[in-house]
Amino acid sequence: MRKDSRLSRVLHILVHMAAIARPVTSEEMAEMISTNPVVVRRTMALLRDANYVTSTKGHHGGWLLAKPLANITLLDIHHALGESSIFTIGLSDEHSHCVIEQAVNTALKDVMDEAKALMLQRFGQITLDQLGADRISSYLNKG
Amino acid sequence: MRKDSRLSRVLHILVHMAAIARPVTSEEMAEMISTNPVVVRRTMALLRDANYVTSTKGHHGGWLLAKPLANITLLDIHHALGESSIFTIGLSDEHSHCVIEQAVNTALKDVMDEAKALMLQRFGQITLDQLGADRISSYLNKG
């Protein structure tokens, strides 16, 4: 299964955007993450749908943040990207009538649900403005 | 990303094995999980390498548990299947020199590590014999 790197990539872009006081084009963003503009538009469109960014066409167009990074959490962006499964571990479903299969799947699902809940809770505690600040303080601390 | 359903499938097989007092063939196991014997051998071979099962060739051959289910945890089996990533979320690595990318990835990695630690801890607390017992008691409780 190929990894979904959209969250990492789009967070990278958003933090850059906050430091650039003008519309940023898909072309520029594509260079930030070494891909092409269509891939960028595809992901950014989801954030626009959730009102975290706006886009304008034509000359001097591009993308702008719709709110300060301090008002956006990792969870917000995660959700904006859609409700896809976060685990590579899947449950079998060949014989859903088998009580053993049901017991196995219930046990696995309970654990995965708990881990997911923890992860989303942590994501909800981190705002995007902390990503820059965290980095600077750890840089100063480590030399 | 396609899900890795080996853990769920092989747990299903192991619990069945405990209830069958003779060597179980790959053919029989393949029917349990609706696949073919080669797929079964591929996964079971990993469990044999980790000494959870044994296999014998020829007439009346097949697979046997090497220890009681009570002595095997979900974590044991998870580890026996190899150290593959459990998350579909990947980190970008286009520009590892960019401090913003590093800050984003560190934040994501910290959260994922924490969620993974919780998941593995829970897996370590569940022995395979509980899968049958859990199911029966929940069945009785729910009617």
Place this chain on the structure above:
DNA sequence: TGAAAGGTAACTTTTATTGTTACATAAGAT
């Protein structure tokens, strides 16, 4: 009206899992 931007559909590439075929080897049954 031409250049610069986003919008989007359709298709290809990539990557990991799963499935399949084929054949070798081992061990007990006849």
Place this chain on the structure above:
DNA sequence: ATCTTATGTAACAATAAAAGTTACCTTTCA
């Protein structure tokens, strides 16, 4: 002895999801 029943394994095909690419559209402003 040799046939049958098993596992062992290599090589290849099918499947599925993300990412990449191409092509063409519309919008906006100089």
